[in-house]
Amino acid sequence: MSGPVRKPGKPAKKYSQAARLHDVIRILKARYGATVAELAEECGVTRRTVYRDLQALEEAGYPLTREEQPDGTVLHGFISEFKDTLPITFSLQELMTLYFCRGQLAFLRGTPFQDDLDAIFARIRSALPARSVAHLERLAEAAVPRFQGLRDYSGKREILESLRDALLRQYRCKILYAPPRREAEEYLFDPYTLLFFKDSLYLGGFAHNRGALRLFLVDRLQRVEPGAERFEVPEDFRVEDLTGSAFGLIDDAPMAVRVRFAPEVAHLIRERTWHPDQLLAVEKGCSVVLSFDAGGEKEILSWLYSYIPHVEVLSPPELKRTFA
Template sequence: MCVLEPSAGVCLLPAYSKYRSHFHHIVLIDQHIRRGGFPSSKSIARELELSDRTIRRNIEFMRDALGAPIEYDPSRKGYCYTQPAWTLPGIQLTEGELLGLVLVQLAVSAYKGTPLESYLKSIVDKLVARLPEEISVDPRGLAESFRITLGPVAPINPEHWEMLARAIREKRSVRMTYYAVGRDKTADRDVDPYLLRCYRGDWYLVAHDHASGYVPIFSLARIRALKLLDEHFVVRDDFHPDEYLGGIFQTVETSERHKVRIQFFDIAARLIAERIWHPTQKLTHRKDGSVVLEMTVADLDEVAWWVLSWGSRARVLAPEALLSAVLGEAAAILESRDHG
């Protein structure tokens, strides 16, 4: 269902209303206060069929975010503008810009429960509050036509994210109790946080480890406790974020670099050719329809697990260590099946 605007030949989508409902409430509150009569939040709530709490929250938003000169007159028991000439700000958006705003709103819902949710939502709310009351949009659907879906993600402690972001800004070391899933052990570590990385919805910390001297990657989901230290640090001269991340295949960084060559067949070849799997990748298309993927990576184990996910449609050409890892894991799978 849509309301047709004959002059524009496009529709006002009901789906869009949820993105501008906040703005509508503010416009109506503005109209009630501007008429005079010192309306109270309860009287406005009755007329708009909203809760008193919603009206108060919107009035607070108008004051704080929009700079509205609204004051409550105790003697009149209602609100008024101390500067009657003040008007609500507005933004003119193109259809493409409006689509971008809708996609940002969808991204907020995709990050629900993460530390970024409140930040993104605040930005979107401020933008939406400044939109004009009537916006013509294409009838193809906007919000109904797009979805942003994250894969399975590991929950993190929002306070840890906040503390690490602060530590990075202030160049301060942290002490964390960290669970190493590979060794199945938990230990305290003092590290210098360099950067936070989001990979497929999961958050990781790149940090200089005081004990080892290396700069490994830590999963925020495995941080059991975190403390901000008074000690300040200087980022190592040999650390360059783009170079560092350029060697990572997925989430593991080592001081090593391995040039791998993997041949893919049938549907796997076509799927491999569709994507950029690594910044260093090179694809070679062979006459038999297969594709050879070459790339330089830091860790072979995670590449081995990835190769196994393609089953018989993937063949390791190099290096020998990667082939041994894949064959060893395949043999272990068969052995576990036989002993099952």
């Protein structure tokens, strides 16, 4: 018995990878997750093909997750609240802002984040006329800040790659952290966020060993091992929970700080917000008194020293003595 006759000039229909990937995306978005066996059956392909397709989606930037079930099967899905979006376009003004921001991140040199930035701007350059790219590059060079004591994170590349994956997919980690002049200690840790502070990277999250939020300087991380278990960031979590009332990042007991700045530097103090709850009073003669409640004596002193001889600590008495 002969098979179906195909019309002349019409090739046999093939299930292309592009069409198959579209179906995989549709299936994973329509439900909590799917196993490789389910995807293979619904797409009419082998398990090996499904594994290749999942890898292709991950390499294309889709935020895939793997969750092992009690019966040993693995569910593949997207990170919560992920939505497919249309290609993003930018105005020239928005692109200029992006180029300005890139110049502020020189301390990321040698990290996987710098690789990601380079890839992003390579795509932008490929979509713009050469003249526009050259103009944006000139503007960006004019906005590059000067850094002193720049940290070198190239030696932490492997650790940062693991952290990036754990942050993106919300994987619980085992980390080995070595505080200054103390033995390294292992923590079971839920990484919530990375903080950039004074050109340094800090990892913030929940330390199960301590039953509390903790901040770790990335420079002192010796090992990061993401596990298969996922966690959820509490809905009421705020970055301020990691730093408390600290002037910087060191959350000591808060103190009521009052500092007088002479007229020579008063304009510099008025131009910035130094603490969310600060009070600023202008005195006769154009000096200013800055008041706030904060912890972190060493960070406060380091900041005040930069204004000598135009600064006077008024209170508290212990800070005044130390400063003197």
